[in-house]
Amino acid sequence: MKALGWIALAALAAGLPLYAGEFYVNLTSQILIAAIFAAGLNLLVGYGGLSSLGHASYLGVAAYSSAWLSLNLAMPHWASAPIALAFTTLMACLFGVIALRATGLGFLMITLALSQVLWGLGYRWVSVTNGDNGLSGLTRPAPFGINLDGATPFYYFCLVVTVFALWMIARLVHSPFGAGLRGTRDQARRMAALGHNVGLVRWLTFVYAGFWGAVAGLLYVYYHKYIHPTALSLTSSAEGLLAVIAGGSGTLAGPVIGAAIVVLLKNYVSAFVERWNFLLGLVFVLIVIFMPDGLVPGMKRLWLRWRGERR
Amino acid sequence: MQFWIIQTLNSLALGGLLFLLSSGFSLIFGLMRIANLTHGALFMLGAYVGVSILKVIPNLWVAALLGGLAVAAFGGLLERFILRKLAGNSLGQVLVTLGFAFMIADLCLIIWGGDPIPVPTPPELRKPLVVAGVSFPTYRLVVVVIAIVAAIGLYLLMERTRLGAMIRAGVDDMQMARAVGIPVSKLFTIVFCLGAGLAGAGGIIGGPILSAYPGLDGEMLPLALIVVILGGVGSLVGAFVGSFIIGFIYTFGIALMPDLAYVILFLPMIFVIAFRPRGLFGRMTA
Numbered sequence: 001m002k003a004l005g006w007i008a009l010a011a012l013a014a015g016l017p018l019y020a021g022e023f024y025v026n027l028t029s030q031i032l033i034a035a036i037f038a039a040g041l042n043l044l045v046g047y048g049g050l051s052s053l054g055h056a057s058y059l060g061v062a063a064y065s066s067a068w069l070s071l072n073l074a075m076p077h078w079a080s081a082p083i084a085l086a087f088t089t090l091m092a093c094l095f096g097v098i099a100l101r102a103t104g105l106g107f108l109m110i111t112l113a114l115s116q117v118l119w120g121l122g123y124r125w126v127s128v129t130n131g132d133n134g135l136s137g138l139t140r141p142a143p144f145g146i147n148l149d150g151a152t153p154f155y156y157f158c159l160v161v162t163v164f165a166l167w168m169i170a171r172l173v174h175s176p177f178g179a180g181l182r183g184t185r186d187q188a189r190r191m192a193a194l195g196h197n198v199g200l201v202r203w204l205t206f207v208y209a210g211f212w213g214a215v216a217g218l219l220y221v222y223y224h225k226y227i228h229p230t231a232l233s234l235t236s237s238a239e240g241l242l243a244v245i246a247g248g249s250g251t252l253a254g255p256v257i258g259a260a261i262v263v264l265l266k267n268y269v270s271a272f273v274e275r276w277n278f279l280l281g282l283v284f285v286l287i288v289i290f291m292p293d294g295l296v297p298g299m300k301r302l303w304l305r306w307r308g309e310r311r
Numbered sequence: 312m313q314f315w316i317i318q319t320l321n322s323l324a325l326g327g328l329l330f331l332l333s334s335g336f337s338l339i340f341g342l343m344r345i346a347n348l349t350h351g352a353l354f355m356l357g358a359y360v361g362v363s364i365l366k367v368i369p370n371l372w373v374a375a376l377l378g379g380l381a382v383a384a385f386g387g388l389l390e391r392f393i394l395r396k397l398a399g400n401s402l403g404q405v406l407v408t409l410g411f412a413f414m415i416a417d418l419c420l421i422i423w424g425g426d427p428i429p430v431p432t433p434p435e436l437r438k439p440l441v442v443a444g445v446s447f448p449t450y451r452l453v454v455v456v457i458a459i460v461a462a463i464g465l466y467l468l469m470e471r472t473r474l475g476a477m478i479r480a481g482v483d484d485m486q487m488a489r490a491v492g493i494p495v496s497k498l499f500t501i502v503f504c505l506g507a508g509l510a511g512a513g514g515i516i517g518g519p520i521l522s523a524y525p526g527l528d529g530e531m532l533p534l535a536l537i538v539v540i541l542g543g544v545g546s547l548v549g550a551f552v553g554s555f556i557i558g559f560i561y562t563f564g565i566a567l568m569p570d571l572a573y574v575i576l577f578l579p580m581i582f583v584i585a586f587r588p589r590g591l592f593g594r595m596t597a
Contacts (some may be wrong), residue, residue, distance in 0.1 A: 051402055053409070098581055101588045105346045105401060106544075109536050112348075113580065116533030120573035127570060234529060238409060245406070275421070281413030288403045288410070289396065 013159060017152040025151045026223075031263045032155075032162040033219045038243035038255035039169050040212030045241065046250030047173060048205050049185030050100075051108050054115030055240050057095065058213030060122065060232035062088040063221035067135040068128060077141030085214050092210025096203045103188075115237055122229030134228035138221060148222070158219055165212055170252055172208065181205055235277060239266070242280065246287050248294025257296055316445055318566050319559075324451035324520060326558025327458030331513030332531060333538040334465060334550045335506025341482045341545020342502050344401050345394065348408040349386075351532025352415035353507050354514040357382045358523035359423045361515025362430060371433045371515070379512030386507025390500050412528065420525050430518030450519055457516060461509070462551050469547060478502060482545055534561065537576055541583050543593020552591060 017025050041055045062084045069080035099110045122129050129135065140148040148154045172178050183191040184198045192198050221227050230236065239262050247258025265283065270276045291298045336350045361371075361378035368374065389411060397403040432450045439446035469475035480488040481495050489495050514523075521527065538557050542549025556579060564572030583590060 051405075098584055101584045105340075105344070105405065106540075106588075108402075108405060109346055109540060110580075110584065113533050113536040113540060114577075116529070116536075117573045117576055119529070120533070121571075124573060125570045234409075234532075235413070238413070241406075275417055277413045278417035281410040281417070284410030284413070285393070285407050288406045289393075292400070292403060 017155060022151045025155045027263065027267060029151070029155045029158045029223060030267075031260045032158040033216050033223060034240070034243060034259035034263050035256040036162055036165045036212055036219070037216035037240050038247070038259045039166055039252075040209040040216070041240045042244045042249055042255040043169065043172065043181075043205050043209045043212075045244050046248075046254070047178065047181050047185065048202060050103065050202065050206070051241070052099070052111040052209075053108050053234070053237050053241060054095075054099075054111030054113075055209070055213050056232050056234075056236035057111075057115040057118050058088050058092060058210045059217035059220055059236065059240075060118065060227075060229075061091055062214035062217030063227045063231055064122070064129060064135070066218055066221050067138050067227050070138060071135060077139075081141065081218055084218060085211065088214035088217065089207060089211045092207045092214075093203075095210070096206035100199065100202050100206060112234070112237075115232065116234065119229060119232040119234070122232045129229065132229065134226055136226045138225040138227070140222045140225065154223065158223075161215065161219060165215060166252070166256070169212065173252065177201070177204075235280065238280065238284070242284055242287070245294055246283070248296035248298070251294070251296050254294055254296040258294070261295070313445065314566075316447065318562055320448060320451045320455075321566075322559040322562040323555065324454040324558075325562055326555035327454045328513050328517040328520070329531075329534055329538055329554035329558055330458045330551055331461060331509050331516065333535040333542070333554055334462070334547060335509040336535050337539050337542070337544055337546065337550045338478075338502050339506045340539065342478060343394075343499050345404045345408065347503075347506065348405060348532065349389070349412045349415060350506070350510050350535055351528035351530075352412040352419075353382050353386065353510040354517075354531045355419060355523065355525075355528040356385070356415055357511025357514030358430070358518050358521070358527060359419050359428070359514075360511070361518055362423070362428050362523050364515075365430065371430075371519070375512045375515045378515045379508040382511025382514075383504040383508030387500055387504040389507075390503035394503075395496070395499075412532075416525070416528050423523070425525055427522050427524035429522045430515070432519040454516060454520070458554075462547070465547055474498075474501070534576075537580050539590070540580055541590060543590025546590070546592040549590055549592030 016028055020028075037055070037059055041052065044050045044052050044055075065087050066077075066080050066084040069075040069083060070077070075083075095111070095114055099107055099114065102110060123131055125131075140154065142148060143157070146153060148157050173181075180191065180196055180201050183196065184201050188198050191201075217231075220231065243258035243262045244255050245258070246261055247256065248254030265279065266276055269279055287294075293301075332350060332354055336347060339345055339347050357378045360381050361374040364374040364377050365371065368377075389408075393407055393411075394404050397407060436449045436453055438449065440449045440452065441447075467475075469479060477488070477493045478498055478501075480491075480493055481498050485495055514527075534557055538550060538553040541556060542551070542553030557576070560575055560579060561572060564575040568575075
């Protein structure tokens with residue numbers, strides 16, 4: 001039964017360009033990018049108990065560095081992508097050391113302050129970021145000579161990367177390291193007493209989450225072929241956090257579903273009203289008040305109750 | 312010479328505004344354990360409400376008072392009807408304040424539009440003060456004086472009154488404070504109103520320097536966060552010292568290397584987090 005569901009899902013995802021128009025294919029690519037971003041953030045928020053409000057830093061810095069390398073040094077994608085990923089991951093190493101001096105609200109405040117500093121830099125450091133105009137004139141890579149400019153090939157590219165990313169993240173969660181990570185979330189002092197290096201576990205998770213944020217950033221800049229400081233903004237970080245929380249933090253499927261909800265809301269509702277920020281805020285408030293454990297666990301609870309009643 | 316004097320005064324004025332903003336943030340955090348992310352939006356809301364009041368009553372001080380009261384009332388409602396429901400769930404509270412920050416910012420954009428609205432300097436303070444051949448912008452001096460008066464007022468409130476003693480008791484040990492009959496939940500509302508009001512009044516007092524524009528919230532919130540991280544949460548002295556340190560670093564950073572002023576903000580923060588995570592004057596870790 002479960003295997004059948006997986007096969008159906010895989011067929012649905014692989015066959016999408018056959019039955020959906022270009023608009024929907026592009027929309028799904030955006031959902032996949034947001035899903036990688038949210039799934040990485042979920043490692044910190046859901047499994048590590050560390051709520052970061054600065055995850056857009058990694059998305060934005062990876063996107064900016066890839067764009068800068070190809071525009072200023074005319075670097076090909078096979079060289080700029082790993083450099084952008086390495087640079088961003090290195091930044092995550094540094095930010096992790098700073099932010100993990102605190103936990104809880106202190107961690108949240110430090111990550112927020114760090115990412116807001118980068119956001120300000122995106123606007124002000126005009127010689128590198130071109131300020132409010134953003135960097136344009138970018139291209140998509142062509143791995144193995146396959147042109148990704150069309151919606152369909154780019155969708156398959158995103159799909160492959162997303163499946164790999166989710167698999168890697170699931171591997172981490174189900175590994176002994178993942179169990180240790182959940183231990184540091186629930187009982188940090190006991191974990192320390194048992195000889196686990198709580199700080200190291202958290203830092204490695206932080207860096208790993210930052211790396212997947214960077215991967216999402218590369219796909220983001222390939223998709224849009226343009227990068228603007230809003231990618232670094234608090235709104236961008238908050239969208240990721242909302243995807244995690246709306247879907248259900250600390251579950252593997254939650255961030256993916258949450259990312260789909262956020263992207264669909266953003267695209268559909270923004271088509272009718274130009275008030276995305278207002279709506280984002282409202283959804284935050286409603287989710288926190290009415291469905292604090294997210295939609296996936298919330299629905300699961302309802303489903304279990306319904307099944308229990310039927311018996 | 313004139314450059315240094317002007318920049319020093321700018322730094323002091325920005326420091327004063329940051330104190331009005333971050334002292335409330337710090338008090339709220341200290342007592343209620345809420346990182347109130349609406350604080351930047353409340354500052355901006357104060358600036359816009361003040362602009363509207365100025366159209367009716369062309370007096371900046373009246374506008375600051377009324378604007379501050381309006382924002383305080385809004386903060387009180389937010390605390391009573393929303394945050395109160397989530398007591399004990401500090402992450403939920405932070406997310407709700409973030410949600411309201413987005414909503415307030417977007418509502419301001421709808422109501423007051425996207426163009427920056429300049430706030431005129433009160434006419435009696437427009438003339439620069441000339442001392443020994445060097446002229447000082449009077450309004451900025453007045454802002455510094457207001458901040459110092461506010462700091463002394465808050466200090467006396469916290470250290471010399473019954474209300475302040477109750478707030479300090481709540482900060483130190485909330486359960487014990489409740490046990491001896493201090494109405495802590497009423498204090499929550501009072502402190503939240505006070506913090507919101509200070510931010511709102513700060514917004515309109517800062518108007519002649521910063522003006523009111525969309526994105527003001529996003530500029531001020533990180534500065535307030537850095538001040539509080541630097542000075543230590545829950546500490547008035549920390550907020551005061553931190554505000555002026557950041558005021559100086561930010562102003563001189565913008566003046567001397569405009570591209571990288573934001574990076575320079577990193578440095579004191581990293582230094583403090585590395586060597587004194589509680590902040591310069593903080594007694595508790597966030």
